[in-house]
Amino acid sequence: MKPFIANRKSDKSTPLYIQLYRHIRSDILSGNIKTGEKLPSLRRIAALNAISITTAEQAYNQLLTEGYITSKPQSGYYVSKIDAFSEVQGDSDRDIFELTTQSFDNSKYLYDLSAFDFQKWKKCTSRVFNEYPHLLLFESDVQGEQALRYEISKYVYSSRGVIADPSQIVIGAGTQQLTTHLCHILRRMNIGFVCTEDPGYVPIQKIFHDNGFGVNKIPVSSDGIRIEMLPANIASAVYVSPANQFPTGSVMSIASRYKLLSWANQNNSIILEDDYDSELRYFGKPIPALQGLDKDHRVVYFGSFSSTLFPAIKVSYMILPPKMAEIFASIKSGYTQTCSKTEQLTLALFMENGYYYTNIRRLRSLYAQKLQLAISSFAKYGAGFIEAKNTKSGINIILDVKSEKSAEALCLEAESLRLYVATLNQTTENEQKNRQLIFYYNQIPIDLLEDSIKNLTELWAS
DSSP states (O other): OOOOOOOTTTOTTSOHHHHHHHHHHHHHHHTSSOTTOBOOOHHHHHHHHTOOHHHHHHHHHHHHHHTSEEEETTTEEEEOOOSOGGGSOOOOSTTOOOGGGOOOOOOOSOOOGGGSOHHHHHHHHHHHHHHOGGGGGSOOOTTOOHHHHHHHHHHHHHHHOOOOOGGGEEEESSHHHHHHHHHHHHHHTTOOEEEEEESOOHHHHHHHHHTTOEEEEEEEETTEEOGGGSOSSSOOEEEEOTTSOTTTOOOOOHHHHHHHHHHHHHTTOEEEEEOTTTTOBOSSOOOOOGGGGOSSSOEEEEEESTTTSOTTOOOEEEEOOHHHHHHHHHHGGGOOOOSOHHHHHHHHHHHHTTHHHHHHHHHHHHHHHHHHHHHHHHHHHSTTTEEEEOOSBSSEEEEEEEOSSOHHHHHHHHHHTTOOEEEOOOOOTTTTTEEEEEEEOTTSOHHHHHHHHHHHHHHHHO
8 A cells, every 4th residue: 555645735735544544445345455455553554654543543444434444453454445446436525515715695685684684583593592592401302491481472462463372383384394394283183174265375275285184175266265165074274374365365254253263163173273473464564363262172273484574484383272272282292393493582582672563663664665665666667567466464465477488488587687486376268468476575685676577677678
């Protein structure tokens, strides 16, 4: 075996034992060192390469761990038998991750940093590390941190009229993860059939389908889901977003809410109320939650912080009726909490200090301005071929675009301008000419919004 001389001048950043390890590995893979061949002793290879015995031992241990060599007591180190030489590439630096060479600015779309006060969030995070570091040495409660569940119970009562004890609240990393828990609970209640809105939130439909539930898509009208089309005399669940239906923005009337509650009670069924973006209503008061009207404990309430804080925070929660909460308590030992404990505690402090409510008020003002500007800009630059629907809430608007281009092509053109546009996933009679799209305006800086829409309409019209 040829001595390996480390190039200390040109490769200062790579430890000597890694350099030696790579050198021997390369010789093994290339066949320069044969299968079964004995390697020099630690003392010998250290002397040949002018390195310490400890460094040589580190290199050999790495080769042992990866299976390139074997060790025989009182004998030495030998090259292992490796059959698929042709499938293994030799020495390469591509597997070394250098953090300093990576770019963190990989934003695909425009963003608006004024939409959230990161300094206040940082302040709360610092408090967690400075005052409660001992809490971070243990895993989070499967149901979610008690402090956060308490703050959520206070907030939803004051803002949404939702009545809940912290013991009924389950926290998870996103609504989709919580829906998986819900599937197990519904199974124990002998419910295997779910109705969803059409158009609606597609990922939820997929989760229920993948978990073996029968899924029936019910059309949505201007008054929400068509209640008369829900199944009768069959215990089932229905997934609705009555305060701000996604993606149409329709709001369920009070009469329909009571009608839906009556249906659930008469058919021994469960209502899954997704109250996403409910706080982001810009004209008039937010619509009260369906759960607050429920006297028979038939409503599961879903809430999320992704839109009201920032999307990277995957903190969502569901509020279960008492009996369903008891079922979850009986099965939760088989699961672990997927939501960061640090972020849960930070959010609890953020809410306790009143920062969350302050942020909601700021978002309502900012997004209301953006919504009005977006509607007027589409009317100004897209007249004749783009119709924008004002939902008066949420973070997006529906666009009806007359175009020969496919919906997917229009979305890609928007992406080239760093604008987020998604397909509505709805088939219409005029599908060959009308494209229904979802335009997200919330993260576009307000001073760039009109020009962005102008450029988008010109590109779509080209």
